[in-house]
Amino acid sequence: MPKYKAIEPIKIENRQWPDSQINSSPRWCAVDLRDGNQALPNPLTLDQKKEYYQLLLDIGFKEIEVGFPSASKDDFDFCRWLIDENRIPDDVMISVLAPSRPDLITKTMEALKGYPKALVHIYVATSDLHREHVLGKTREETIKIVHASIATIKECAANQPETRFYLEFSPEEFTDTDLDFAIEVCDDVVEQWDPQEGETVILNLPATVERRPPTHYADMIEVFMKKLKTKQAVISLHAHNDMGCAVASTEMALQAGAHRVEGTLFGHGERSGNVDMVTLILNLQYMGVDTGIDFSNLVEINETISRLTQMRPHPRHPYVGDLVFSAFSGSHQDAIHKCLVRKDEMMEHFGQWKIPYLHVDPADVGRNFEKFIRINSQSGKGGIAHMIELEHQIKLPREFQVTLAKAVQAYAEDVSREITSDELTNVFRENFMEAKSPIELVKYWPYPDEKKPSDIHGKVELLYNGEARTLEADEDGPIAAFVAACRQLDIPSFELVKYEEDSLGHGAKSEAVTFVTIKCSEKVFYGIGTHSNIDQAAVKAVVAALNNMLNNG
Numbered sequence: 001m002p003k004y005k006a007i008e009p010i011k012i013e014n015r016q017w018p019d020s021q022i023n024s025s026p027r028w029c030a031v032d033l034r035d036g037n038q039a040l041p042n043p044l045t046l047d048q049k050k051e052y053y054q055l056l057l058d059i060g061f062k063e064i065e066v067g068f069p070s071a072s073k074d075d076f077d078f079c080r081w082l083i084d085e086n087r088i089p090d091d092v093m094i095s096v097l098a099p100s101r102p103d104l105i106t107k108t109m110e111a112l113k114g115y116p117k118a119l120v121h122i123y124v125a126t127s128d129l130h131r132e133h134v135l136g137k138t139r140e141e142t143i144k145i146v147h148a149s150i151a152t153i154k155e156c157a158a159n160q161p162e163t164r165f166y167l168e169f170s171p172e173e174f175t176d177t178d179l180d181f182a183i184e185v186c187d188d189v190v191e192q193w194d195p196q197e198g199e200t201v202i203l204n205l206p207a208t209v210e211r212r213p214p215t216h217y218a219d220m221i222e223v224f225m226k227k228l229k230t231k232q233a234v235i236s237l238h239a240h241n242d243m244g245c246a247v248a249s250t251e252m253a254l255q256a257g258a259h260r261v262e263g264t265l266f267g268h269g270e271r272s273g274n275v276d277m278v279t280l281i282l283n284l285q286y287m288g289v290d291t292g293i294d295f296s297n298l299v300e301i302n303e304t305i306s307r308l309t310q311m312r313p314h315p316r317h318p319y320v321g322d323l324v325f326s327a328f329s330g331s332h333q334d335a336i337h338k339c340l341v342r343k344d345e346m347m348e349h350f351g352q353w354k355i356p357y358l359h360v361d362p363a364d365v366g367r368n369f370e371k372f373i374r375i376n377s378q379s380g381k382g383g384i385a386h387m388i389e390l391e392h393q394i395k396l397p398r399e400f401q402v403t404l405a406k407a408v409q410a411y412a413e414d415v416s417r418e419i420t421s422d423e424l425t426n427v428f429r430e431n432f433m434e435a436k437s438p439i440e441l442v443k444y445w446p447y448p449d450e451k452k453p454s455d456i457h458g459k460v461e462l463l464y465n466g467e468a469r470t471l472e473a474d475e476d477g478p479i480a481a482f483v484a485a486c487r488q489l490d491i492p493s494f495e496l497v498k499y500e501e502d503s504l505g506h507g508a509k510s511e512a513v514t515f516v517t518i519k520c521s522e523k524v525f526y527g528i529g530t531h532s533n534i535d536q537a538a539v540k541a542v543v544a545a546l547n548n549m550l551n552n553g
């Protein structure tokens with residue numbers, strides 16, 4: 001007998017959901033403090049729950065499941081603290097989970113005493129697997145359990161008139177339940193609760209264990225909503241992530257018409273977790289949906305949640321992982337560099353954010369100061385140039401980029417790891433700026449020639465192989481005079497083939513940067529010089545290029 005089989009599809013006619021789009025936000029319910037917490041190796045302490053709860057409020061959640069008061073003293077105490085200390089804003093609805101057992105429901109209702117409005121969430125397993133093999137109940141007995149639970153809530157509610165109670169019901173293992181039976185139970189729940197006109201019952205339809213592909217979840221939601229008799233229901237999703245598809249399942253089920261989503265930040269929850277609200281909500285925001293949730297501070301949110309749960313999201317976790325906005329490969333770096341420096345222009349051109357390899361603007365999730373381009377042996381000239389521009393404000397000409405990329409690649413291969421900004425700077429300086437021997441410039445002062453003022457008289461003091469030399473030459477410009485003076489040294493003949501200037505920064509205080517290319521026996525050598533004086537920047541660049549020639553020629 002095969003251990004695994006094809007998963008039976010859902011019977012559905014005239015399927016609609018693939019053609020629909022998510023245009024508006026569902027209601028969000030954070031279940032971190034209940035489903036998330038119950039799966040933590042070290043559950044949250046009371047103080048940690050308070051901090052987590054405040055964070056959920058700050059992010060903008062208006063529905064928060066705060067615990068399982070009948071199962072945990074900490075959860076009971078937390079619920080009491082929220083109510084006794086008046087910590088629930090008027091526009092926020094808290095809920096608590098209770099199993100379908102009268103004694104535990106009674107205890108749960110005590111946790112809510114004194115609060116003006118509260119949502120009680122009960123559940124019972126409806127799948128054949130659970131019903132028959134775990135609970136040992138028939139379908140009829142299961143329905144009776146639910147009736148008894150609702151009756152208990154109503155009895156307790158009658159003794160707590162200061163509170164307006166609302167009901168949420170979950171047929172646990174919904175996606176493994178016979179769909180007609182799930183619909184029968186849910187219609188019955190709404191009938192038993194008998195909500196007032198204009199009020200609703202939340203029917204939360206969990207993929208308690210993800211046993212089906214996302215398309216099946218969407219099919220089930222579409223059929224459920226079509227066949228459900230009552231109109232007084234809010235259809236809520238609660239996907240777990242055993243097959244790694246919880247976000248996709250939830251998005252498709254929203255396309256199928258669901259109204260509300262339960263999940264946790266970064267997907268904390270049993271086994272592979274609950275649906276990750278961060279990915280899901282940011283996906284919707286990326287589709288232009290106003291979700292009412294603020295993740296602009298995601299870096300800080302991550303720090304707080306990682307500390308509280310003692311678990312950090314994977315480095316490649318969408319939107320939040322340490323590496324998700326990093327490019328190591330040369331071609332990706334090139335593309336990012338080309339477009340990121342023109343991001344406003346790109347925005348204008350496309351009428352929306354569009355940058356290669358960055359599907360959202362990292363700044364929107366708090367990644368403002370990040371190095372999107374990171375350097376290792378696979379990096380290319382574009383990425384390396386981007387980093388040099390970022391760190392030193394130097395825009396490297398193309399041929400300098402090519403030379404530097406080769407040097408950086410060799411260095412990274414040598415150390416066999418990613419290289420730091422400091423190391424990149426060192427390679428850059430060593431290659432273009434820092435060769436100090438055999439020529440070391442001591443002083444250069446150019447001034448107009450007394451006899452022929454249109455010419456420049458250049459006087460150079462330098463050390464050549466450690467020996468002090470003074471060289472003089474007259475030319476039509478300060479750089480030409482310097483080069484002519486250097487030619488008097490006993491060095492191979494060379495030609496100054498290219499000379500480019502730029503500035504570092506803006507305004508009066510900006511420094512000059514000069515790029516010099518010299519040629520000697522068909523080989524080219526490069527040098528860069530920076531200085532507040534443009535002539536001094538140029539001669540530093542010539543000296544660096546000459547030293548490169550003399551050391552490597």
Ligand code: KIV
Pocket residue numbers: 035097123170172173204206207208209238240
């Ligand atoms: O996953 C699940 O089925 C649950 C229910 C209690 C809603 O967490």
Ligand code: ZN
Pocket residue numbers: 035206208238240274
């Ligand atoms: Zn769950």
